[in-house]
Amino acid sequence: MDILNALVLLFNYIIVPSVAYGSQLALGALGVTLVYGTLRFANFAHGELMAFGAMITILCTWWLQSLGVSIAPLPTALLALGPAIAVTVAIVLITDRTIYRFYREKRSAPAIYIIASIGVMFVMNGLIRFIIGPSDRAFGDGQRYIIKAQDFRDMTGLSEGLGIKTSQGITVLVTLFLVAALFWFLQKTRTGKSMRAYADNRDLALLSGINPERVVMYSWIITAALATIAGALYGLDKSFKPFTYFQLLLPLFAAAIVGGIGKPVGAIVGGFVIAFSEVTITYPYKKFLTYLMPEGMQPSGLLQLLSTDYKFAVSFIILVIVLMVTPTGIMKGKTV
Amino acid sequence: MNLSANARRATLAFMLIAIMLVAVGVIQSWAVMLTIFNLCLISSIMALGVNIQWGYAGLFNVGTMGFAALGGVAAMLVSQEPVIAAWHAGGWKLLLSFVSLVLVIFLVAILYGKIKKGPLRQLAITGALVLGYFLFRAFFDPASDAIEAIDPAVAGYLGGMGLPILLSWIAGGVLAAGAAWIIGRIALGLRSDYLAIATLGISEIIIAFIKNEDWLTRGVKNVTGLKRPVPYEIDLQKADWFINLVESLNHGTLSQFGADDRSAMLRQMVIEASSIFVKLCYAGLFIAVLAAILTLSVKALDSPWGRMMRAIRDNEVAADAMGKNVTRRHLQVFVLGSAVVGLAGAMLTTLDGQLTPGTYQPLRFTFLIWVMVIVGGSGNNLGAVLGGFLIWLVWIEAEPVGVWLIDNLTAGLGETSPVRLHLMETAQHMRVLVMGLVLLTVMRFHPEGILPEVVKREEGD
Numbered sequence: 001m002d003i004l005n006a007l008v009l010l011f012n013y014i015i016v017p018s019v020a021y022g023s024q025l026a027l028g029a030l031g032v033t034l035v036y037g038t039l040r041f042a043n044f045a046h047g048e049l050m051a052f053g054a055m056i057t058i059l060c061t062w063w064l065q066s067l068g069v070s071i072a073p074l075p076t077a078l079l080a081l082g083p084a085i086a087v088t089v090a091i092v093l094i095t096d097r098t099i100y101r102f103y104r105e106k107r108s109a110p111a112i113y114i115i116a117s118i119g120v121m122f123v124m125n126g127l128i129r130f131i132i133g134p135s136d137r138a139f140g141d142g143q144r145y146i147i148k149a150q151d152f153r154d155m156t157g158l159s160e161g162l163g164i165k166t167s168q169g170i171t172v173l174v175t176l177f178l179v180a181a182l183f184w185f186l187q188k189t190r191t192g193k194s195m196r197a198y199a200d201n202r203d204l205a206l207l208s209g210i211n212p213e214r215v216v217m218y219s220w221i222i223t224a225a226l227a228t229i230a231g232a233l234y235g236l237d238k239s240f241k242p243f244t245y246f247q248l249l250l251p252l253f254a255a256a257i258v259g260g261i262g263k264p265v266g267a268i269v270g271g272f273v274i275a276f277s278e279v280t281i282t283y284p285y286k287k288f289l290t291y292l293m294p295e296g297m298q299p300s301g302l303l304q305l306l307s308t309d310y311k312f313a314v315s316f317i318i319l320v321i322v323l324m325v326t327p328t329g330i331m332k333g334k335t336v
Numbered sequence: 337m338n339l340s341a342n343a344r345r346a347t348l349a350f351m352l353i354a355i356m357l358v359a360v361g362v363i364q365s366w367a368v369m370l371t372i373f374n375l376c377l378i379s380s381i382m383a384l385g386v387n388i389q390w391g392y393a394g395l396f397n398v399g400t401m402g403f404a405a406l407g408g409v410a411a412m413l414v415s416q417e418p419v420i421a422a423w424h425a426g427g428w429k430l431l432l433s434f435v436s437l438v439l440v441i442f443l444v445a446i447l448y449g450k451i452k453k454g455p456l457r458q459l460a461i462t463g464a465l466v467l468g469y470f471l472f473r474a475f476f477d478p479a480s481d482a483i484e485a486i487d488p489a490v491a492g493y494l495g496g497m498g499l500p501i502l503l504s505w506i507a508g509g510v511l512a513a514g515a516a517w518i519i520g521r522i523a524l525g526l527r528s529d530y531l532a533i534a535t536l537g538i539s540e541i542i543i544a545f546i547k548n549e550d551w552l553t554r555g556v557k558n559v560t561g562l563k564r565p566v567p568y569e570i571d572l573q574k575a576d577w578f579i580n581l582v583e584s585l586n587h588g589t590l591s592q593f594g595a596d597d598r599s600a601m602l603r604q605m606v607i608e609a610s611s612i613f614v615k616l617c618y619a620g621l622f623i624a625v626l627a628a629i630l631t632l633s634v635k636a637l638d639s640p641w642g643r644m645m646r647a648i649r650d651n652e653v654a655a656d657a658m659g660k661n662v663t664r665r666h667l668q669v670f671v672l673g674s675a676v677v678g679l680a681g682a683m684l685t686t687l688d689g690q691l692t693p694g695t696y697q698p699l700r701f702t703f704l705i706w707v708m709v710i711v712g713g714s715g716n717n718l719g720a721v722l723g724g725f726l727i728w729l730v731w732i733e734a735e736p737v738g739v740w741l742i743d744n745l746t747a748g749l750g751e752t753s754p755v756r757l758h759l760m761e762t763a764q765h766m767r768v769l770v771m772g773l774v775l776l777t778v779m780r781f782h783p784e785g786i787l788p789e790v791v792k793r794e795e796g797d
Contacts, residue, residue: 042529044398102780111396111528112779115710118703119776125699126769130762246698250540253533301477309548316537320522 006291008160012149018272018279020168020237023175026271027230028248029255030182030264031223037199037262038219039100041113046227046252048124051245052091053228054235055132057084058139065141073143075166077236084232085225092224095120096216104216121246128242137240140167167236174229179268182222186264191218199262247312251278254315258322260329269330274315282308346718346787353725360733367608370615372732377622378684380724383708384629384717385676390706391715391789392637393669394649396528399519401701402539403674405546405693406515407508407681409553412691414504415563416496422486423494426479426551430494433475440468483551493554501563505625505682512678513671515542520670524663539702546693553693560690566617572610582609618687625683626721629676633717638792645669646715677705699768704731707775713785722787730774734767 028050035043043049060080070076099116146169149161186192191214198205198215206212231245238244255274259266284304293299306314322329361369382400389395443464451457484492523534546553553559572578582605583590590598590605636642648655648662656662685691704727712723742763746756778785 042533044532099776099780109528111394111532112783114396114529114532115706116776116779118706119772119779122699122703122707122768122772122775124772126765126767126772129765129768133762134765247540250533250537254537257530257533307548309544310541312537312540313544316541319533319537 002291005158005160006288008152008156008158008162009288009291012160012162014276014279014283016162016164016168018276020165020171021279022272022275023171024230024234024237024271025248025251025255025275026268027175027178027226027233028252029259029267029271030179031226031230032252032256033259033262033264033267034195034219034223034226036256038195038216039104039113041110041117042253044114044117044249045121045124046223047245047247047249048121048128049088049092049224049227050231050234050248051128051242052124052231053084053088053224054231054240054245055128055242056087057081057228057232058132058137058235058240060084061139061141071142073166074170075140075142075236077139077141077232078170081229081232085228088228089221089224092220093217096220101213104212125242125246132242134242137235139240140236142166165237167233171233171237174233178226178229182226182264185222191215195219250312251275251315254319258319258329260331263329263331266329266331273330274318277318278311278314281305281314282311342787342790346722349722349726349786353722353729356729356733360729364736367611367615370612370619372729374615374618374622374687375684375732376725376728377619377626378680378687379705379708379728380721381622381626381629381680381683382677382705383712383720383724384626384633385673385680386705386709387673387712387714387717387720388633388676389670389673390709391717391720392642392645392649393666394528395524395666395670395673396532397535397670397673398532398698398702398706399535399539399542400677400705401696401698402535402542403512403516403677404681404684404701405539405542405696406512407505407678407683408685408691409546410508410511410678411501411504411682411685412553412559412562413496414499414507415501416559417498419486419491419493419495422483422491422551425486426482427494429475429479430483430551433472433479436468436471436475440464440471443468480549480551492557493551493559500565501686502565502621504686505679508682509675509679512681513675515678516671516674517667520667524666524670536698536702539698543693543696546696553691556694558690558692558694562686562689562691564689565621565686566614569607569610569614572613573606578610578613579606582606585609622683625679629679630717630721637717704771707771709785710775711778711785713787713789715789716785716787719785719787719789723785726786727771727774730770731767734770735764738763738766 028046031049032043032046035041035046057077057080060083061075061077064076064080069079071079099120100113103113103116143166146164146166147162149163152162153159184192186196194205194210195215195218197208198210198212202212205215234245234248251274255270256267257270258273259268259270282304284302286299286301286303289299289303357369357373360372382404385403386397386400389397444461447457447460447464451460483494486492519535519538523531523538526534547555549555550557579602583602586602586605590601593601637645644655644660645665647658648660648665652662708723708727709720710723711727712721713719739760742756742759746753746759749756
């Protein structure tokens with residue numbers, strides 16, 4: 001029996017990665033939920049939006065690096081986030097002006113919006129391939145680890161190491177800050193309140209004199225900012241590969257719906273639920289149980305519930321189960 | 337829009353496509369043109385499938401890729417020879433694992449019926465599922481390991497049924513229809529955007545399954561060398577009748593050469609002609625299938641059933657009030673459309689001659705098909721076919737045209753200019769951008785597509 005080693009193992013391979021991944025999903029899902037709340041459609045271009053934001057961050061990072069700017073031990077990408085958010089917000093507002101507003105004025109069905117968002121997805125995907133190309137890009141610099149696995153071993157004398165990447169630490173801190181700021185904005189400011197009112201009951205909000213265009217504009221601005229940050233953090237944590245962002249779409253939708261679509265708290269809860277389920281279900285528990293079981297009773301197989309390639313299946317199954325138990329999601333979102 | 341204007345527009349559009357194809361044949365080569373043409377035919381059939389769901393009934397299915405892949409799997413399972421050794425190694429255990437799976441589902445159903453709703457039922461069902469999972473894995477893991485260990489370089493899977501591959505086109509449709517039936521039972525109650533997300537998820541799961549379950553599909557190791565419904569080039573090149581045919585067709589050109597040159601020339605001609613002949617055979621088969629499905633689709637849409645579908649699409653509540661069973665009709669049309677996509681998927685795998693699970697990308701197999709339907713004209717069968725041809729042509733030709741354009745536009749920058757090199761390198765990605773712009777433009781300025789839906793009305797209406 002070796003409970004300490006088992007715990008460290010669990011921390012290193014399940015808890016730390018899930019918290020980081022969950023934060024990234026939460027930030028992305030917040031955007032999905034905000035757009036859903038105010039514009040009433042599932043934005044299929046959201047994954048591409050995250051990739052776009054990440055791409056601009058990378059370009060700015062390279063530019064800063066070429067100027068010799070550095071905030072080591074932190075990655076330069078953090079500085080690049082500012083201009084990247086500005087560019088992405090501008091792009092999103094242009095998209096809204098040229099594409100979505102037309103359908104808003106026509107009061108089109110959600111399906112029409114989705115098809116339009118598929119068009120936007122194509123265009124953004126094309127732009128990304130055109131500008132930065134489909135290959136892998138590394139843009140992290142500064143100190144790579146907060147704690148190195150080897151240092152942890154030396155420090156504690158355990159045989160298992162615990163490594164925490166700088167990107168993971170930053171992800172969690174940034175998410176905490178953004179979520180706090182967002183909730184303050186939604187609860188305390190006039191604009192935030194009008195956004196919530198509009199999402200809750202559109203007609204009532206219009207009667208109360210809330211300007212819908214302003215609400216939509218703010219939703220898009222926040223969505224674009226969150227998507228840029230989430231995309232950049234995800235890229236910093238894993239590595240930037242344009243195609244992986246499209247695959248994030250399913251976990252993002254699952255997180256938003258599981259939490260209760262249209263509810264910001266739900267998106268955060270959903271993000272962590274999805275991230276933890278994905279990681280725990282696809283993690284092989286062989287080593288973990290080897291530590292806990294007495295000699296001679298150790299497992300022989302990998303003890304993996306599902307192979308890692310079924311990640312997407314996990315988020316989807318969670319989605320189906322939650323919808324069957326509570327059709328409106330954990331936080332009682334909308335069912336329009 | 338009245339009927340004759342639409343017919344005129346259709347004729348014009350198809351003539352334009354014919355001209356584009358001929359241009360490809362003249363500028364690039366006839367073999368390239370035929371390759372594109374064959375894929376145009378398959379794309380049209382897929383677009384017809386999506387049109388049946390979206391155009392007739394307004395069902396938002398973004399899982400086309402999954403159904404096409406199921407068709408591909410069917411092509412492989414029907415045509416490949418069975419791997420007897422693998423069946424001996426793991427067949428029985430595999431069967432047992434599935435029997436245990438069925439038993440567990442049975443058990444859950446019984447528990448669901450016998451125990452009253454409450455925490456006890458949830459506990460019992462969860463317990464049964466967990467137990468069943470471990471039982472299933474206990475049989476399944478050794479079985480799949482044993483199967484995958486049999487000659488892994490060329491086999492490592494159970495193989496198929498060893499039947500002619502043409503049968504698989506039907507099997508592909510049936511398999512996709514079966515999957516659609518199960519999915520439809522669960523997901524069709526959802527509103528449009530949830531249905532979209534659900535189908536997107538299911539198609540990703542189907543692909544993950546095909547990529548991972550090596551005992552069934554060899555996964556990413558691919559199954560190559562599938563049977564063909566048409567002759568092989570190499571056999572044609574040896575067949576006397578074919579050589580004679582080529583000789584007589586090219587008699588004029590050949591007679592200008594001497595005996596030595598002549599036989600070398602003939603040899604070259606036979607090789608080229610054999611590849612074109614094979615492609616023409618495929619094209620013939622595909623045209624037959626397309627014609628059959630198109631005819632059936634047009635008849636169905638013109639029938640009372642078609643009118644009922646459109647009524648349901650345009651006003652579900654009213655149709656429900658008129659006594660139409662909306663859920664049943666939705667399920668029916670979902671299954672039908674998916675079957676057509678599955679059939680097209682089987683045809684595509686047949687044409688490729690291999691099953692390559694790694695190549696199924698949602699952009700190409702789901703969203704591109706959607707662009708075809710929207711641009712062609714949702715609700716119009718001929719429109720879907722037109723969209724299939726047009727969009728596939730643009731998708732394929734955007735690359736050479738894009739490279740050519742950039743090559744000429746940036747020629748002034750000098751051969752080694754980094755901007756020019758980067759643009760040349762990424763020019764192939766232009767097509768994604770172009771597709772998006774085409775889709776957005778059509779949606780905005782001509783949402784009914786190139787060939788709008790035809791609504792026949794009685795005189796005096």
